[in-house]
Amino acid sequence: MSETLVSVQDMKVHFPIKRGVFMDRTVGYVYAVDGVDLEIKRGETYGLVGESGCGKSTLGRAMLRLNEPTSGKMVFDGQDFSALKGEELRKMRRRIQMVFQDPLSSLDPRQSVESILIEGLRAHGLDKGKESTNKRLRELLTAVGLPTTALRKYPHEFSGGQRQRIGIARALALEPDLIVADEPVSALDVSVQAQVVNLMEQLQEQFGLTYLVIAHDLAVVKHISDRVGVMYLGGLVEEASAEDLYAEPLHPYTRALLSAIPVPDPVVEDRRERILLAGDLPSPANPPTGCRFHTRCPWRQETKCDTERPALRELKPGHKVACHWAEQIQSGQIQPHEVKPILVEEGDGLSPDIPLVGPASVTEALNP
Amino acid sequence: MALLEVRDLTVVFQRRGEEPFRAVDGVSFDVEPGQTVGLVGESGCGKSVTSLAIMGLLPKRGATVTGTVTYDGTDLLKLSDKQMRDKRGSELGMVFQDPLSSLNPVIPIGLQVTEVLERHRGLARKEAMIEAKNLLDKVGIPDPNRRLKEYPHQLSGGMRQRALIAIALACRPKLLIADEPTTALDVTIQAQILSLMKELVQDLGTALVMITHDLGVVAGLCDEVNVLYGGKVVEKANRHPLFAEPRHPYTHGLLASIPRLDAAPGEKLTPIRGSVADNIPWTQGCAFAPRCPNALDVCVQVTPAEEDQLGRLLRCHNPVVPGTPAAEEVPV
Numbered sequence: 252m253s254e255t256l257v258s259v260q261d262m263k264v265h266f267p268i269k270r271g272v273f274m275d276r277t278v279g280y281v282y283a284v285d286g287v288d289l290e291i292k293r294g295e296t297y298g299l300v301g302e303s304g305c306g307k308s309t310l311g312r313a314m315l316r317l318n319e320p321t322s323g324k325m326v327f328d329g330q331d332f333s334a335l336k337g338e339e340l341r342k343m344r345r346r347i348q349m350v351f352q353d354p355l356s357s358l359d360p361r362q363s364v365e366s367i368l369i370e371g372l373r374a375h376g377l378d379k380g381k382e383s384t385n386k387r388l389r390e391l392l393t394a395v396g397l398p399t400t401a402l403r404k405y406p407h408e409f410s411g412g413q414r415q416r417i418g419i420a421r422a423l424a425l426e427p428d429l430i431v432a433d434e435p436v437s438a439l440d441v442s443v444q445a446q447v448v449n450l451m452e453q454l455q456e457q458f459g460l461t462y463l464v465i466a467h468d469l470a471v472v473k474h475i476s477d478r479v480g481v482m483y484l485g486g487l488v489e490e491a492s493a494e495d496l497y498a499e500p501l502h503p504y505t506r507a508l509l510s511a512i513p514v515p516d517p518v519v520e521d522r523r524e525r526i527l528l529a530g531d532l533p534s535p536a537n538p539p540t541g542c543r544f545h546t547r548c549p550w551r552q553e554t555k556c557d558t559e560r561p562a563l564r565e566l567k568p569g570h571k572v573a574c575h576w577a578e579q580i581q582s583g584q585i586q587p588h589e590v591k592p593i594l595v596e597e598g599d600g601l602s603p604d605i606p607l608v609g610p611a612s613v614t615e616a617l618n619p
Numbered sequence: 620m621a622l623l624e625v626r627d628l629t630v631v632f633q634r635r636g637e638e639p640f641r642a643v644d645g646v647s648f649d650v651e652p653g654q655t656v657g658l659v660g661e662s663g664c665g666k667s668v669t670s671l672a673i674m675g676l677l678p679k680r681g682a683t684v685t686g687t688v689t690y691d692g693t694d695l696l697k698l699s700d701k702q703m704r705d706k707r708g709s710e711l712g713m714v715f716q717d718p719l720s721s722l723n724p725v726i727p728i729g730l731q732v733t734e735v736l737e738r739h740r741g742l743a744r745k746e747a748m749i750e751a752k753n754l755l756d757k758v759g760i761p762d763p764n765r766r767l768k769e770y771p772h773q774l775s776g777g778m779r780q781r782a783l784i785a786i787a788l789a790c791r792p793k794l795l796i797a798d799e800p801t802t803a804l805d806v807t808i809q810a811q812i813l814s815l816m817k818e819l820v821q822d823l824g825t826a827l828v829m830i831t832h833d834l835g836v837v838a839g840l841c842d843e844v845n846v847l848y849g850g851k852v853v854e855k856a857n858r859h860p861l862f863a864e865p866r867h868p869y870t871h872g873l874l875a876s877i878p879r880l881d882a883a884p885g886e887k888l889t890p891i892r893g894s895v896a897d898n899i900p901w902t903q904g905c906a907f908a909p910r911c912p913n914a915l916d917v918c919v920q921v922t923p924a925e926e927d928q929l930g931r932l933l934r935c936h937n938p939v940v941p942g943t944p945a946a947e948e949v950p951v
Contacts, residue, residue, distance in 0.1 A: 302805035302806070303805055410894045410895075411894075413894075440662055440894075440895075441661060441832065441834075441873060441876060441877055442872065442873055442876050442891040442894075443890070443891075443894055444877075445876035445888040445891075446892075448878070448888055449887070449888055449890060467806070469880065470877070470878045470879060470880045471878050473878070473880060473882075474878035474888065494884050497880065507807055508807060510810075511807045511809065512806050512835070512880050513809075513813075513833065513835025513836050513838060514835055514838065514879055514880055514881055515834035515837075515838045515862060515874060515877055515879065516879070516881075517838045517839070517858045517859050517862050517863075518859070518862075518863075520835075520838045520839035521839075527810055527811055527814060528810075530761065532805070591761075
C-alpha cells in the first residue's frame with residue numbers, strides 16, 4: 252500500500268502565446284502548470300481539485316504525455332516515464348489509461364462497442380484468438396455492469412451513464428495500473444453520478460487499481476479519494492488526506508473553496524459562515540507575483556505574500572500547505588479582512604512594455 | 620393572492636410525424652413577493668421549459684401551452700406579443716444559464732443594459748448610462764465605467780453572469796426567474812452570485828423562481844421547493860421538511876445519491892437505479908415506477924394523484940416512511 256507508483260517532480264507546462272502572421276513570434280506564455288510535485292501510492296485514489304483554469308486537466312494530460320511537459324519529470328513504477336521514447340513509451344502507455352469527461356465525444360461514433368474495446372487489445376497484442384478475446388470482452392462488460400448485448404451497439408444507443416461505463420471498460424481492457432479520470436462524472440445527472448462513482452470504487456477493490464481523479468466538485472473528490480491535492484493557478488496549494496482536508500483546511504483558498512460548496516441540508520446551510528472570495532481567478536498568462544492567491548486572499552499580510560512564492564511544506568504528517576502564514580492563520584493570530592475585488596485583465600499575457608511587432612491577423616496585414 | 624400563480628401549466632411539443640411530447644405536465648405553484656421558490660430536477664424533467672412558458676418565450680409553432688399563469692391578476696398566456704414585450708424586462712426579469720450565449724457578442728455591455736432602461740423607463744441614453752453604471756456597481760462589477768464600454772468576450776464568466784443579472788434587474792422587476800444561473804460558474808463565483816441574489820430578494824422584495832439541478836443551492840436559498848420528474852411535480856414542500864424527511868422515493872433517492880461534503884468518511888452512496896430512459900408514460904402509471912425501490916403493482920397501473928399529505932403535496936402511491944435508510948442498490 253505504501254509503495255509509490257507515480258512520482259511527479261517539478262512538472263511545468265507552459266503554452267506559448269504566438270503573435271504575428273509572418274514572424275510567428277512568441278510573445279508570452281500561459282503558465283498552465285507551474286512547478287507541481289506529487290506522489291501517488293499504489294492502490295490509492297488521489298484527487299486533484301481546483302476551479303476551471305487552474306491547470307488540473309493539463310497536469311493530468313502532461314503526466315500521460317498527451318501534452319509534452321515543458322520541464323519536470325514523472326517517474327512511473329520506478330521508471331522515468333518522461334524519458335521514454337518510441338516503442339518503449341507505447342508499451343508503457345498500456346499501464347496508464349485515461350477516462351475522459353465527455354463520454355460521447357471520447358467514443359468514436361462509427362465504432363461498435365466491440366470494436367472500441369478490441370482496438371486497445373490488438374494494439375498491445377492482448378488479442379490472442381477469438382475465443383479468449385470474446386471471453387475477455389464479456390468479462391469487461393460484466394465488470395462495468397453492461398449487458399453483453401451491448402457489444403454490437405454503437406455509442407449513440409446508450410445513455411450518458413452507460414457511455415461512461417464503456418469509457419471505463421475501454422480503460423480497464425488493458426489491465427492498467429493507473430487510471431487517470433478527468434472529470435469522470437461531471438457530465439452526468441446526479442442520480443447517475445452515484446452509479447459511476449460506486450462502480451469506480453468497486454473496480455478499484457476488484458482489480459487493485461490506482462486512480463488519479465481530476466474534478467472540480469470537491470464533494471465528489473472528497474467522497475472517492477484517499478488523498479486530495481488542491482490546485483490554484485498552476486500550483487498545488489494544499490495536499491492532505493480527504494478527511495484532514497475537510498476537517499482542518501490550512502490554506503486560505505481551501506477554506507474559501509470548502510465554505511463555498513453548498514450542502515444539500517438547509518440546517519447546515521443556515522448555520523454556515525461563507526468566506527466569499529472577491530473577484531475572479533487571475534489570468535494564468537499573467538499570474539500575480541509571490542503567492543498566486545494573494546490578490547484574493549482575505550488573510551493577506553503586508554510582507555512576503557506579494558513577493559515570495561510559498562513552497563509546499565509539511566505542517567503535519569501527511570498534510571502539506573503552501574502558505575507563509577498557515578500556522579498563524581490556524582491559531583487565529585491573523586484575522587481575515589475585507590478584500591476589494593481588483594480588475595482581472597482577460598489577459599493575453601502581454602506586458603505593456605513589449606511592443607507588438609507585426610500584424611496580428613491576415614486582414615490586418617492586408618489593410619494596414 | 621400570490622404575485623405569480625401557475626395553474627396546471629402544460630406544454631406539449633408536436634413534431635410532424637412524431638408522437639406529441641408532454642414536456643411539462645400540469646405544473647402548479649405560487650410565488651409571493653420576497654419569496655424564493657425552487658424548481659429542481661434532472662435534465663429533461665421540464666424545469667427550463669416551465670420557465671420559458673411563463674415568460675412566453677416558447678415558439679408559437681410546435682409548442683402548445685395550456686393552463687394559466689396569473690401574474691398580478693392578469694393571465695400572461697392570454698396577452699398579445701406586444702403586451703408581453705412590455706411586461707418582459709420591466710416587471711418580469713430572467714437570468715439564463717449560459718451568460719455568453721445570452722449576451723449579444725457585438726454590442727458593448729453598457730448598451731445592452733441601457734437598452735432595457737430606454738425601452739421600459741424611457742430614459743435618455745445619457746441618464747441610462749449613469750443608471751447602468753450604478754447597476755453594474757450594485758451587482759459587484761469592479762470599475763463599472765470601463766466595463767460599460769467592453770464587449771461580453773472581454774469579461775470573465777462570473778462578470779458576464781453579473782452583467783446579465785444587472786440587465787434583468789434594470790427595471791426592478793417584481794418577479795425574477797433564474798434558470799440555472801450558477802451552473803456554468805466555479806463554486807467560489809457561484810457563492811458570490813447566490814449571495815447577491817439572496818440580498819436582492821431580501822432588500823427589494825423581488826419574488827424569485829430558482830431553477831436548478833443542484834439540491835445544495837436549493838437548500839440554502841429556496842423557501843419552497845418543487846421537485847419535478849418527467850414533467851410533473853412529484854413533491855412540493857418547504858425546504859426544511861423536504862430535506863429532513865423526503866417522502867417521495869425520487870427525492871429520497873436523489874438525496875442519497877449526492878456525495879455530501881460533511882459526510883462521515885467511508886459513507887456509501889446509494890444511486891437510483893436505471894436512468895430517465897426507463898420511464899413509463901404518466902398516463903400509464905407513475906413515470907418513476909421502473910426505477911423506484913418502493914414500487915407496488917398499483918404504480919404501473921394507476922397514475923398517482925397529487926395529494927396533500929402532512930403539509931406537503933405528494934404524488935406517490937407508496938411514500939417513503941420517514942427515517943428509512945436509502946434502499947440498497949441492486950447490482951446491475
